[in-house]
Amino acid sequence: MEISDTLNPKQREAVLHTEGPLLILAGAGSGKTRVLTHRIACLIEEKGVNPWNILAITFTNKAAGEMRERVDSLVKSGAGSVWVSTFHSLCVRILRRFIEYLGYENNFSIYDADDQKTLMKQVIKKLNLDPKQYRERPMMSIISSAKNELIDTETFRKKSGGDWKLGKAADVYEAYQAELKKNNALDFDDLIFKTVDLFRVNAEVLDYYRERFRYIMVDEYQDTNTAQFELIALLAGKYGNLCVVGDDDQSIYKFRGADIGNILNFEETFPGTKVIKLEQNYRSTAHILDAANAVICNNKGRKQKTLWTANEDGPLVMFRQYGQAYEEAEGIVRDMLAQGRNLRDFAVLYRTNAQSRLLEEKCISYNIPYRLVGGVNFYQRREIKDILCYLKTIANGRDDLAVQRIINVPKRGIGASSIGKVMEWAGRQETSFYEGCVHAASIPGMGKAAGKIQGFVSQIQDFARRNQAWELGIRQEEDVPQNRRYGLEGLIRDILEETGYRSELQAEGEEEAKARLENIDELINKAASYCAENEEPSLNGFLEEVSLVADVDRMDDSQDRVTLMTLHSAKGLEFPVVYLSGMEDGLFPSSMSIMSDDPTDIEEERRLCYVGITRARERLTMTAARMRMSKGETRYSKVSRFVEEIPGDLVDTMSPGARANANASSNARYEEKKFDGRQFKPQTVVGGRTPGFGKEFTIQKASALEYGAGDRVRHGRFGDGTVQSVTDGARDFEVAVEFDRFGVKKMFASIAKLEKL
DNA sequence: CGTGGCATAGTTTTT
DNA sequence: CTATGCCACG
Numbered sequence: 025m026e027i028s029d030t031l032n033p034k035q036r037e038a039v040l041h042t043e044g045p046l047l048i049l050a051g052a053g054s055g056k057t058r059v060l061t062h063r064i065a066c067l068i069e070e071k072g073v074n075p076w077n078i079l080a081i082t083f084t085n086k087a088a089g090e091m092r093e094r095v096d097s098l099v100k101s102g103a104g105s106v107w108v109s110t111f112h113s114l115c116v117r118i119l120r121r122f123i124e125y126l127g128y129e130n131n132f133s134i135y136d137a138d139d140q141k142t143l144m145k146q147v148i149k150k151l152n153l154d155p156k157q158y159r160e161r162p163m164m165s166i167i168s169s170a171k172n173e174l175i176d177t178e179t180f181r182k183k184s185g186g187d188w189k190l191g192k193a194a195d196v197y198e199a200y201q202a203e204l205k206k207n208n209a210l211d212f213d214d215l216i217f218k219t220v221d222l223f224r225v226n227a228e229v230l231d232y233y234r235e236r237f238r239y240i241m242v243d244e245y246q247d248t249n250t251a252q253f254e255l256i257a258l259l260a261g262k263y264g265n266l267c268v269v270g271d272d273d274q275s276i277y278k279f280r281g282a283d284i285g286n287i288l289n290f291e292e293t294f295p296g297t298k299v300i301k302l303e304q305n306y307r308s309t310a311h312i313l314d315a316a317n318a319v320i321c322n323n324k325g326r327k328q329k330t331l332w333t334a335n336e337d338g339p340l341v342m343f344r345q346y347g348q349a350y351e352e353a354e355g356i357v358r359d360m361l362a363q364g365r366n367l368r369d370f371a372v373l374y375r376t377n378a379q380s381r382l383l384e385e386k387c388i389s390y391n392i393p394y395r396l397v398g399g400v401n402f403y404q405r406r407e408i409k410d411i412l413c414y415l416k417t418i419a420n421g422r423d424d425l426a427v428q429r430i431i432n433v434p435k436r437g438i439g440a441s442s443i444g445k446v447m448e449w450a451g452r453q454e455t456s457f458y459e460g461c462v463h464a465a466s467i468p469g470m471g472k473a474a475g476k477i478q479g480f481v482s483q484i485q486d487f488a489r490r491n492q493a494w495e496l497g498i499r500q501e502e503d504v505p506q507n508r509r510y511g512l513e514g515l516i517r518d519i520l521e522e523t524g525y526r527s528e529l530q531a532e533g534e535e536e537a538k539a540r541l542e543n544i545d546e547l548i549n550k551a552a553s554y555c556a557e558n559e560e561p562s563l564n565g566f567l568e569e570v571s572l573v574a575d576v577d578r579m580d581d582s583q584d585r586v587t588l589m590t591l592h593s594a595k596g597l598e599f600p601v602v603y604l605s606g607m608e609d610g611l612f613p614s615s616m617s618i619m620s621d622d623p624t625d626i627e628e629e630r631r632l633c634y635v636g637i638t639r640a641r642e643r644l645t646m647t648a649a650r651m652r653m654s655k656g657e658t659r660y661s662k663v664s665r666f667v668e669e670i671p672g673d674l675v676d677t678m679s680p681g682a683r684a685n686a687n688a689s690s691n692a693r694y695e696e697k698k699f700d701g702r703q704f705k706p707q708t709v710v711g712g713r714t715p716g717f718g719k720e721f722t723i724q725k726a727s728a729l730e731y732g733a734g735d736r737v738r739h740g741r742f743g744d745g746t747v748q749s750v751t752d753g754a755r756d757f758e759v760a761v762e763f764d765r766f767g768v769k770k771m772f773a774s775i776a777k778l779e780k781l
Numbered sequence: 782c783g784t785g786g787c788a789t790a791g792t793t794t795t796t
Numbered sequence: 797c798t799a800t801g802c803c804a805c806g
Contacts, residue, residue, distance in 0.1 A: 083796080084796080085796095110796070111796075112796055113796095136796095137795080212795090212796055213796090215796085216796095276794075277794080277795075277796090278794095279793080279794060279795085280794085280795060280796075375793070375794075376792060376793055376794075377792085377793085377794085378792060378793090398795085435782095435783085438782095439782050439783080440782080441782085572796070573796090574795070574796060575795080590793090590794065590795090591794080592793090592794050592795070593794090593795085611793090612793095614792090614793050614794085615793090616792090616793065617793085628794095629793095629794095632794080653797075654792075654797090655790095655791070655792080655797070655798095656797040656798085657797090782806105783805105783806090784804105784805090784806085785803105785804095785805090785806100786802105786803090786804090786805100787801100787802090787803085787804100788800100788801085788802080788803100789799105789800090789801085789802095790798105790799095790800085790801100791797105791798095791799090791800100
């Protein structure tokens, strides 16, 4: 085959350079996946490398799946032996095989964020720390960063020096790790950390994988953290055939420990590195690309490169500012409808998951099918977690968290005090909670509860026996519906029926139960397809698969639907038409990053904006709202600084006439809530490069107000009322007024323009 | 032992 | 505003 036919010179160079360290700086839409897949094909077909010796690491399972598919279609045979995987699944596979060297059992559980939180809460309680002062989240993030930096408990303790607060954190870290180990469980960060640990303590295992993975490729390299870096460096330490692909401008996971230094310093770390820049963009129109470049060039400390394209100019970038956030959502939905394209062409992106709600509501009211990526995770739903905890208990009885979650679900009359007694006993015996349940009868003071616990234990044992029989390939004789082979599907069904989970669910209400049972059905389908797709399906394998899914992995693009998702989830994807919603200072960039004294925080937001812009192929629309509800109160925002960074001649701000139209039509539906847009004419216009929008909405805070609590005032729309309170906020005075006809309203003084009577 | 009501905290982003 | 968590009561 002619591998290089469809590639440009730079791409071809990257594909053919197969030996030694290679850094590919690939701008957005520059065809990096094509380079990677062709490179794999080249290794196999031109250089005669055994596919078995190739490892490609991606960020999400979705990306891995796509790469696998493309390699399959490119390579005649053997492509199946190429190991394409995410960091996390790679590590799980390695650990399942060798973790016993680290003192864990190979049926370990994987804890997600919820599990971590529960465990952390227990730890804080156990250490008798004030839960007001030591909250789970901050503690988790301290520990997570430590693990991402490969700092173990011992080093952490040393580094804490005499610092009291850090010493406490060290206590928590130690206790948390001990608890995980006791439960034979690893959290997400551990998966990487422990694999590095394994490689460091066991030279044989390391060498085995070094021999195995002679050619390594890493996608999205800009988002690797120290632990992941070390993992790769160890693996590539013998043959040195390491090819990383990334774009420093698209590094958006600093909060998760990603170290942009990994890509910026790659050349120094790996002497003899060949650097290839891919700067031609094949994805977007020139206008979109110019806008992206205009935004990102405000960042300092980036590798110099300029994306260019041979594509046509395309339409201008659109910007629209609405009054209320729901008008913004409606505006987007109507705009999509007006274009008359396939719904799958559209993506609406936003900074925070909370923003999806309004968009969903509007999609529903306009009858537009949508697909929501992220948000409340399927696997976080109560009923799904319940069933998964049954499965986890069956797979790994040492997972106390799982056992404790389900021991009284459905209700078995095992209450908090009985559970407490078992916990106490297990603690004294230095054994697991489940083991405590097994010996419930011999625990003093258990009373009637002992029998109930026994019942639970024998149920679990029964399930475990069936599962073991299935895993060993023995056909289950009894309880087989027709001639279907017993498997995970059957196991979940049995759990549902035999524990009484289904009947309890049905007892509690029609609608609710129906929805939950549908979710469980979806889980059963998942289990069935897992079993069908895998050579050697196992309970642990299934649990892994469900715990390592990213939100985008569950994105189903088979149906013609609009996609709603966060900017983070959108990384690596592309759509013909993209809306960037909520372009407001304080939301995007987030107020956290604005307040931060670390200037690189805002740069990370800017990179996120760059990622968002470059998702669009043909048409990009940015939208903002002046008012948005958050935490129960209205927030007023000006247009995002990122919008201002785009030169005015690239932007189409809606003409005043068109805006009036849009408002008029949206009013029809929301008349009662509508707040006349004209009242929001700027009080003060502070000069901006781009006329028509930008800095127009700068509120001039008055030094004092002429009215106070108790005074009668008049409002342009709400009529007369009595001032209840005046709060002196940072940006403006906030006034609460009880209107005679409209009730109590809170408003900002400079906007409301209240007139004293 | 279970439930229902109230209080409080929380919003970045996720494998 | 909404989700979660805790406490008091039945």
